[in-house]
Amino acid sequence: MLDIKVLRQEPQWAKDKLAARGIDGVEIDEVLALDTQRRGVIGQTEDLKAKRNKVSDEIAAKKRAKEDASDQIAAMRTVGQDIAKLDATLKDLDDKIRYILVRLPNFPADGVPMSLNEDDSREEYKWGERPTFDFTPKAHYEIGEALGILDFERAAKVSGSRFVYYKGAGARLERAVYNFFLDEHAKEGYTEMLTPYLVNDDSMFGTGQFPKFTEDVYSINNEDQEETLIPTAEVPLVNYYRDEIIPSEKLPISFTALSPAFRSEAGSAGRDTRGLIRMHQFNKVEMVKFCKPEDSWHELDNLIHDAEDLLQKLGLAYHVITLASGDASFTSAKTNDLEVWLPAQDRYREISSCSNCTDFQARRAQIKYRDENGKPQFVHTLNGSGLAVGRAVAAILENYQNADGTVTIPEVLVPYMGGQTVIAAED
């Protein structure tokens, strides 16, 4: 959530920033007009409340002295009615302001390409050698199905499209990959977490998915209680400290967690219909950081580095891009995507998204620390995939495929595969 004070004090700056995210300036004008009204009403109602408090003291004093106070009581009855009326107006204004405010995205940070077109995302650098093949490389789903380690058909029977069974060495490979990721993050000082996979609406609001993106997730209604399947471990990890003041000496805090991520993929019908790229349920190792505002840009670099390190150790070619303002997620001030090379698609595909959310989530989720003056301030939150596991498996299958249809296991994963160095057809 944005600080309305910033909108109030720097309206033109805010409009320019949000225009690059597709927000109409009319909304800003509207929220500022409501804010002006609101402050006017607050002044009136608080004056009346001050008066009521004062007279109530007098009434109390008279009652104690066994004197008659019926005049004041009668007068206060009217005041009470006026207050009730003004408070109702105020609540209405608050609701209207909040409705707009919670739907405004974060301001893009300096240095972010200011464009609504995702093609204006900027490539920062490339790493690694793309593999060359003396045969036509197959897509990972073809390889996986041929080896009998991925089964999309039976998953479709049991669950529907965009689900998969990993089988045998495939399941083992998935496990090898995420164990490798978690172990590497542990070495970098991340605290490993296992989180709830069902969260409440307050949590979904805190990380910015609600109220705007309810159609992207799976929600479960039980009686009058609503829970949502997490679309990313970012939700339970960031909300871990919701409504808390973190002791400043604990910062920065780094969490990592493996979890399934559940996404409805509404609106992406027809895109990436085959393979592991776009699933309703996929595994992801997530990294989340909480830090002081002055450290967040440095921590974003650390986050990107920690994600890159995994790809480098796996020997997978990738590049790093800075997303254009219009393409970054709702909560993000700046997002750097890591895109891994997929030979069969002959292009880079997102495998990690690292974002600095500045104080945007912290304000929603009320996550603070005490500054040197002891005053509570919002922390900055960051999140990044480290990495998407299914897409990593897809990348391994495609980049490490051999002419005979087998797949070589990347060296760092061999210990995690119990010494197995090659996946060949099993059945």
Add this chain to the structure above:
RNA sequence: GGAGAGUUGGCAGAGUGGUAAUGCAACGGACUCGAAAUCCGUCGAACGGGCUAAUACCCGCGCGCAGGUUCAAAUCCUGUACUCUCCUCCA
């Protein structure tokens, strides 16, 4: 699933209609070469508004949350969330 108890400031803990005791912690000062102890004083989260150079001052709000009754609610009423205990069930 059933029954009961609870939720008050950083922590502990009073307060059953008149507007949040007290203790600890914290902060300032005194004493001291310095510290501890002691003494004196200050301080009650977070938030909103006003006035500002201001973290000063004034006001509102504030006793899990949301409503209601009342001139007035931590206190009474209704709903709800969570925690604990016992029973039941259970991986």
